[in-house]
Amino acid sequence: MTSISIKTAEDIAGMRVAGRLASEVLDYITPFVKAGVTTGELDRLCHEYMTNVQDTIPAPLNYCPPGYTPYPKAICTSVNDVICHGIPGDKVLKSGDVVNLDITVIKNGYHGDTSRMFYVGEPSIMAKRLGDITYECMWLGIAKIKPGAHLGDIGHVIQQHAEKAGYSVVREFCGHGIGKVFHEEPQVLHYGRPGTLERLEAGMIFTVEPMINAGRRDIREMGDGWTIKTKDRSLSAQWEHTVLVTETGYEILTVSAGTPPPPAFIQQASAA
Numbered sequence: 001m002t003s004i005s006i007k008t009a010e011d012i013a014g015m016r017v018a019g020r021l022a023s024e025v026l027d028y029i030t031p032f033v034k035a036g037v038t039t040g041e042l043d044r045l046c047h048e049y050m051t052n053v054q055d056t057i058p059a060p061l062n063y064c065p066p067g068y069t070p071y072p073k074a075i076c077t078s079v080n081d082v083i084c085h086g087i088p089g090d091k092v093l094k095s096g097d098v099v100n101l102d103i104t105v106i107k108n109g110y111h112g113d114t115s116r117m118f119y120v121g122e123p124s125i126m127a128k129r130l131g132d133i134t135y136e137c138m139w140l141g142i143a144k145i146k147p148g149a150h151l152g153d154i155g156h157v158i159q160q161h162a163e164k165a166g167y168s169v170v171r172e173f174c175g176h177g178i179g180k181v182f183h184e185e186p187q188v189l190h191y192g193r194p195g196t197l198e199r200l201e202a203g204m205i206f207t208v209e210p211m212i213n214a215g216r217r218d219i220r221e222m223g224d225g226w227t228i229k230t231k232d233r234s235l236s237a238q239w240e241h242t243v244l245v246t247e248t249g250y251e252i253l254t255v256s257a258g259t260p261p262p263p264a265f266i267q268q269a270s271a272a
């Protein structure tokens with residue numbers, strides 16, 4: 001078993017702040033996500049907001065895990081068949097595009113990590129359904145989080161919901177522990193079997209960030225060394241929250257005024 005850090009009260013307070021700030025970047029950028037804007041412009045706006053307004057550090061900028069070149073931008077912009085780690089640049093958004101914006105900020109040494117799906121203009125029925133199912137997948141996974149549950153419980157419910165809808169779950173990328181380090185243990189797989197992998201304990205913090213493809217789960221890596229696309233060129237969607245395991249369940253740390261509400265079935269279950 002891997003060693004998963006249990007956060008102190010001080011850590012948790014710092015992570016709440018970082019999580020809210022990451023989410024507020026998405027609130028800020030929302031009105032700018034429209035036809036005609038480039039992904040590079042979205043990156044520039046987010047970067048300026050982080051550094052000038054929030055006094056946060058964009059964690060992806062120059063981030064360099066083993067085997068990678070340093071990531072060159074402040075955010076990830078994954079459009080249409082890009083699964084994750086799309087590098088902002090000259091790409092102009094057009095009506096009908098689906099875009100994931102993935103934000104990680106550092107505040108006082110703590111990382112807040114979250115992403116949302118955006119639709120440019122009017123999405124197709126197929127694209128909207130993929131985004132909705134992916135959002136439900138994330139929340140079904142989050143709803144499994146409590147002390148004594150297993151990481152496999154999260155992956156299982158996500159995989160079940162995605163595959164029942166006719167979609168597939170990307171295997172190569174997963175959620176992760178987070179705190180003063182951007183990526184730490186555990187790995188949070190978005191597929192699996194209930195009752196398997198690590199047991200959850202209060203004080204753990206990790207991301208739940210399913211990547212769901214409309215077609216097959218196979219991926220291809222682009223020549224920039226970062227961008228990951230669907231091999232069959234089908235659409236892909238992703239949503240992400242950073243989550244704390246509490247004594248009684250979970251707390252979403254990446255919340256702000258503009259955070260979309262949970263799906264109705266989650267709200268009903270928590271009210272029951």
